[in-house]
Amino acid sequence: MTGHEQGAGAVVGVAPAAEARGVSKRYGATVALDSAGLVVRAGETHALVGRNGAGKSTLVSILTGLQRPDSGEISFDGAPAPAPADRDAWRQRVACVYQKSTIIPALTVAENLFLNRQAGRGLIDWRGLRRRAADLLGGYGVDVDPAAPAGSLSVEQRQLVEIARALSFGARFIILDEPTAQLDAAAIDRLFGRMRELRAAGVTFLFISHHLQEVYEVCQAVTVLRDARHILTQPVATISRDELVAAMTGDTGPALTAGADRPPVPRTAPVVLDLAGLRLAGHYQDIDLSVRAGELVGVIGSASSGKVTLAETVAGLRRADAGTVTIAGGTPKPGSVPAALDAGLGYLPQDRHREGLVPLLSVAENATLPIADRLGPAGIVAPARQRAAAERMIRTYDIKTDGPHQPVNGLSGGNAQKVVLARALANEPRVLVLVSPTAGVDVRSKASLLGAVAGAATGGTGVLVVSDELDDLRSCDRVLVMFHGRIVRELPRGWTDAELVAAVEGVEQP
Numbered sequence: 001m002t003g004h005e006q007g008a009g010a011v012v013g014v015a016p017a018a019e020a021r022g023v024s025k026r027y028g029a030t031v032a033l034d035s036a037g038l039v040v041r042a043g044e045t046h047a048l049v050g051r052n053g054a055g056k057s058t059l060v061s062i063l064t065g066l067q068r069p070d071s072g073e074i075s076f077d078g079a080p081a082p083a084p085a086d087r088d089a090w091r092q093r094v095a096c097v098y099q100k101s102t103i104i105p106a107l108t109v110a111e112n113l114f115l116n117r118q119a120g121r122g123l124i125d126w127r128g129l130r131r132r133a134a135d136l137l138g139g140y141g142v143d144v145d146p147a148a149p150a151g152s153l154s155v156e157q158r159q160l161v162e163i164a165r166a167l168s169f170g171a172r173f174i175i176l177d178e179p180t181a182q183l184d185a186a187a188i189d190r191l192f193g194r195m196r197e198l199r200a201a202g203v204t205f206l207f208i209s210h211h212l213q214e215v216y217e218v219c220q221a222v223t224v225l226r227d228a229r230h231i232l233t234q235p236v237a238t239i240s241r242d243e244l245v246a247a248m249t250g251d252t253g254p255a256l257t258a259g260a261d262r263p264p265v266p267r268t269a270p271v272v273l274d275l276a277g278l279r280l281a282g283h284y285q286d287i288d289l290s291v292r293a294g295e296l297v298g299v300i301g302s303a304s305s306g307k308v309t310l311a312e313t314v315a316g317l318r319r320a321d322a323g324t325v326t327i328a329g330g331t332p333k334p335g336s337v338p339a340a341l342d343a344g345l346g347y348l349p350q351d352r353h354r355e356g357l358v359p360l361l362s363v364a365e366n367a368t369l370p371i372a373d374r375l376g377p378a379g380i381v382a383p384a385r386q387r388a389a390a391e392r393m394i395r396t397y398d399i400k401t402d403g404p405h406q407p408v409n410g411l412s413g414g415n416a417q418k419v420v421l422a423r424a425l426a427n428e429p430r431v432l433v434l435v436s437p438t439a440g441v442d443v444r445s446k447a448s449l450l451g452a453v454a455g456a457a458t459g460g461t462g463v464l465v466v467s468d469e470l471d472d473l474r475s476c477d478r479v480l481v482m483f484h485g486r487i488v489r490e491l492p493r494g495w496t497d498a499e500l501v502a503a504v505e506g507v508e509q510p
Contacts, residue, residue, distance in 0.1 A: 097176050112161065163198070271291070301483055489503050
C-alpha cells in the first residue's frame with residue numbers, strides 16, 4: 001500500500017509542523033527564492049520537488065536556520081523560528097539528513113550521537129555513553145552497535161543514526177534530502193518502512209527526491225517549486241504523474257533550438273569518443289557510450305546521477321577504477337588532462353570561474369591558451385599574432401568586450417562563458433565535452449553559445465553535452481538519462497519537455 005493510500009495522517013486542527021511564508025532570498029543578481037511558501041502539516045510526509053535550480057536547497061537552508069531570508073517568516077508548531085545564533089533551539093525544532101553524511105567517520109556511533117553532549121563533568125563515562133546510545137538506537141529500532149566506528153557503517157545505517165541523533169535533540173520535524181540517492185532497492189524499502197513507523201509515532205518529514213515514483217510511494221502531500229517560486233501544494237492522491245511533471249516544467253517560453261534541424265549523422269561516421277565499461281566507485285558504473293563525428297549527444301540526470309563526474313573522467317580530471325576512454329582512436333593516459341587534450345579533446349567545465357578562466361589574464365590570453373605554441377617561434381608568443389587570433393574569436397563567438405586586452409574578470413557571465421568555449425574550440429578538437437554550457441547566462445548569450453556548439457558539430461566535431469538545462473539538449477541527436485550512476489534510458493531527438501523530465505525523475509509514461 002502506497003503512502004497516499006494510507007491516508008494523509010496529518011493532525012487536523014493544530015498548527016503546521018513547519019511553515020514558510022513569503023520567503024525571498026537573493027545572492028547578488030540571482031533570485032534564489034521569490035516570495036515562496038511551504039506548509040507542512042504535523043504528522044505527514046511532505047514531498048518537496050522541483051528541477052535543479054528551482055530553490056529547494058535554498059529553502060532547506062532557511063528552514064534549518066543556516067541562512068536568513070531577505071524577507072518572509074519561518075515558524076514551527078505555530079511559534080516563530082528561533083534566533084539565528086541559537087543553534088540548540090534550532091536543533092530542537094528541525095534537523096536535516098543530507099545526502100552527504102555529517103557523521104564523523106573516526107568517532108564511534110555513540111560519540112557521534114552525543115557529540116558535545118556527554119553527561120557529567122570531568123572524565124567521560126564511556127560505558128554510560130554507550131548504554132545511553134544503545135537505549136536511543138533501540139528506541140527507534142536502529143540495529144547498530146554503539147561502539148562501532150561510524151566509518152564502518154553502510155549509507156543506510158548512517159542515515160538512520162543521523163535520524164536518531166536528530167530525534168534525540170527533541171526535533172519532530174526531519175528533512176530528508178535525497179535520502180535514497182545512494183541506496184539500493186532493498187535499503188530504500190527498509191528506509192520507507194522506518195519512515196512510516198516514525199510518522200505513526202508523531203514524526204513529520206519533508207522529503208526531497210529526484211525520483212517522483214518515491215513521492216507516490218511514501219508521501220501524502222507534495223509542494224512544487226519552479227524558478228524560485230511556489231507553484232502548488234496538493235495531496236499526492238489528487239495529482240497525476242503527468243500533472244506533477246507539468247507543474248515542474250511549466251511554460252518555459254520559446255525553446256532555443258539552434259542546430260535542431262541538422263541532418264542525422266550517418267551510421268558510417270567514425271566514432272570519435274568511446275567509453276567502454278567505465279566504473280568509478282561511488283559515482284558511476286557500467287558506462288558504455290559512443291559519440292560519432294558530427295554527432296551531438298546529451299547526458300542528463302539528477303545531481304547524484306554521476307553525470308558530471310563522468311564528464312570529468314573523459315576530460316582527465318578523474319581516473320576511473322575500470323574501463324577505457326578512447327578519443328579519436330587513441331587511448332590517452334587515464335587521469336591526465338594534458339593527455340586528453342593532446343588526444344583531441346576540448347572541454348568546457350562546470351564552474352567557469354574556478355576551473356575555466358584565469359581571472360587576471362586578458363580575453364586574448366585566456367582564449368588562446370591551447371594554441372600559444374602556434375603564436376610565435378620557439379614557444380614565444382608574438383603579441384600581434386595573439387591579438388589577431390583573439391579578435392577572430394571575438395567576432396566568431398560575438399564576445400562583447402572592450403577588446404582582446406580586457407581582463408576576463410570584467411566580462412559578463414555570458415561573455416565569460418563564450419571565452420571558455422572559444423578556448424575549448426581553439427585547437428579544433430575532434431571531441432568537445434561541455435558541462436552546463438549555458439548555466440547562469442542570458443537568453444541571447446545562450447542562443448549564441450548553443451549556435452557555436454551546433455556549428456562545431458556540423459563541422460565534424462563529436463559533442464557530448466552534460467546538462468540539466470533542457471534548452472542545452474534540444475539539438476542533440478539523442479539524450480542519455482543517468483540515474484544512480486547508470487545510463488537507464490536513451491531518447492532520440494524530438495522528445496518533449498514532459499517526456500524527458502519524466503525520464504529523469506523516474507516516472508513511467510504510458
